[in-house]
Amino acid sequence: MTTTPHKQSILAIVTLSLMLLLTSMTGCQCDVPSQQTDGGSNTERTTCPEGQHDDGKGGCTSSKCLPNPCDTIANTVCVEEGDSFDCRCKAGTHKEGDACVEDQECKANTCKGQGTCRLQEGTLSCECNAGYQGTFCDECDTNSGYYPDGKGACTQNLCDPNPCKEPSRQLCRMEQDKAECQCNAGTHDEGGKCVPDKTCNANTCNGHGVCEESNDNVTCLCDQGYQGTFCDKCDETKGYHPDGNGACTDDPCLPNPCTQANRTNCFVKDKKATCLCDAGHHEENGQCVKDEVCKSNTCNGHGTCKVENGVLSCTCQTGFTGKSCADCDAATGYHPDGKGSCTNRPCTPNPCKDTNQTQCKASAGKAQCLCDPGTHDEGGKCVIDRKCETNTCNSHGTCSANNGVVSCKCDKGYTGSFCKDCDKSNNYHTDGQGGCTQDPCTPNPCTLANQTQCKATGLQHQCLCISGYHLDGNSCVKDEVCTPQSCSGHGTCTVVTGKVQCTCNTGYTGDSCNGCDKASGYHDDGKGGCTNDPCLPNPCKVANKTQCKASGSVAQCSCNTGYHDDGTGGCTQDPCLPNPCTAQNKACRDNNGIAECYTPT
Known part of the structure; x- marks a missing residue:
């Protein structure tokens, strides 16, 4: 059946009349949403009580999130904030511009096996191993001398593994960014072919030995660390191995075995290579991650921030706790004071609100509400004194009564009609226990972390660090302790006024003796130490010219x-x-590279 607008109006009037009749009969006036009809249309709208609005479902609500104002933005939830609301990203999503997008996820091959995947605020990034670069570590870092090895990896030495397969040309040399295959040691190129040496030349002994000729044959006396007919192998029996640049070395850090992301610092310990985190990074769960940094509000203004071994921590002030000192330490009796801080005073903030009963007294750690001075308890209520009572003058004055009017003569340090105020004009202040004092250390004003020792000098106070701590700027920090690593093994450690100080050995410098004293002629010896010997490490690299x-x-x-x-x-x-002239009893002289025997005159 179709209802006409005219019939709808009549129905609405009848309904309203019935509601008014019901109200008059019961004496009840209820906040019931009323339905009104827009004139000339069939649309009903809800009229809600003051302070409420239509919830979009035919009811009334005071919630700022109903109906949901965030429906137009995907992946959001509505959160009420006082008289307003905020559209926030759902769990598992993060904000990008004006949109909420799904968090990314680190997977096994995100960084192509050549880096460490990090997820921060829903966005992933790759920290690449040494030699790799690009968003996903899929490019070679040519700026650092790394090139594709042809097998999907990056290398600084294109000769490892050796690409030279021709039996006579297996000597590989790096020429800029290319690998060149040359004739094997003991042979030379002759018309495009590698033929055995019959006379000594610069490459006969691979640049690492002394060549001798005898009966159309050549022999090599190898330098230390080399072996083989033509000194083309490393003497592994004496701890030598390829250095990655065509030479042999006994340095375990050559070539650098440390290629993990942010762990490229090689250090020799007990003749073995140890990989350490790069500067600005620290070890965490087997990986080197970026050091954290203290910011102005890291500890919420209630603690001292410090970074040790790259990890950030907060030393909270007395009464505060939590990773960022944002909570009150309930275990030691502290609670919110109603002003954004914490207190262990049960009367702060004052819980006593009843008329004439606003006096709070701390008793056994709990608040006790007492009648105000000038009033007394009478049948559970605090009434105005007409005669002197026990607490008329707050226990800090002498009471007198005259014609039903009481007056107080206050003790020293107290003032006011009923001696409940401290005499500030004479430097008295509350002692935190319901009394007044001139002692600047009562109650203790020193609440900063590890700086709770108060020293009174006249009417002034000074906050001192507790035992085991020292002042650093405006904060008290824990005294440092000497460890075997304090001076990097190159100095003597002492603790002066709470701080570690190093007296460096000769040749070393720096706060932790980890640098070489260049001003005194010392430099890195290539093995983790310092030396003033210009021949360490050996700078002589020219073939057959390695004597330093x-x-x-x-x-x-x-x-x-x-x-x-x-x-x-x-x-x-x-x-x-x-x-070669000994058999002829003659002397020998060099004639353009040829031995010439002659008889001295």
Whole structure:
């Protein structure tokens, strides 16, 4: 059946009349949502009591989140904030611009196996291993000398693994960003072919030995750390191995085995390589993560922030607790004071609100409400004194009564009609226990973390650090302790006024003796120490010119035994060593690289 607008109006009037009749009969006036009809339409709207509004479902509500104003923004929830609301991202989502998007997720291959995946505020990022770069660590860091090895990885040494497969050309040399295959040691290129050496040349002994000729054959006397017919292998029996640049070394940090993200610092300990976190990082669950940083409100203004070994922590002031000192320490009797801080005074804030009963007294850690001075308890109510009562003058004055009017003569330090105020004009203040005092240390004003020792000097006070702590700026921090690592093993550690101080050994410098004293001529010896020997580590790298001799603070490179300066900065083999003219009882001289026997005149 169709209801006309005219019939609807009649129905509404009848309904309203019945409600008024019911109200007059019961004497009840209820806040019931009323339905009104817009003139000329069939749309009903809800009229709600003051302070409420339509909830969108035919009812009334005071909630700012009904009907939901955040419906138009995906992945949000509505949160009431006083007289307003805020649209916040749901769990598992985070804000990007004006939208809430789903959190990303670190997966096994997110960083292509060459980095560590981090998830921060729903967004992931990759911290790449040494040699890799790019958003997902899928590129080689060419700026640091890393190149694709052709097998999906990055390397600084394109000769490892050796790409040279031709049997006669298996000697690989790095030339800028390319690997070149050269004739094997003991052979040389002749018309595009590698043929055995019959005479000594610069490469016969691979640049790491002395070459000798005998009966159209050549032999090599290898330098320390090298072995093989042509000194082309490392002497592993003596702890030598390839350094990644075509030479041999006994340094376990060459080539650098530390390639994990943020852990590329190699340190030699007990002749073994130890990988340490890079500067600005610390170890956490087997990984090197970025050091945390203290910010102005890290400890919510109720503690001292410090970073030890890269990890942030808060030392809370007395009465505060929690990771960021945001909670009151209920275990020691502290509670919110109603002003954003914490207190252990049961009368703060004052819980006594009844008329003439606003006096609060702390008793056994609990608040006790007493009648105000000038009033007394009478049948459970506090009434105005007409005669002197026990507490008329707050126990801090002498009471007198005259014609039903009482008056008080206050003790020293107290003032007011009923001696309930402290005499501030004479430097008296509340002692926190219902009395007045001039003692600047009562109640103790020193509440900063580890700075609760109060020292009174006249009417002034000074807050001192407790035992085991010292002042650092405006905060009291724990005294430092010497450890075996305090001076990096290169100095003597002492504690002065709570702080570690290092007296460095000769050649070392820095707060923790971890630097070389360059001003005194010391430098890194390549093995984690400092030296003033210019020949450590050996700077002489030219083939057949690896002999180093110190001349004061200067290193002088000379040719290896059996070689002499070729006049261009290089070394060539001396044809007169060993002397081939001995059998002829003649002397030998070098004639453009050829041994010439002659009889001295």
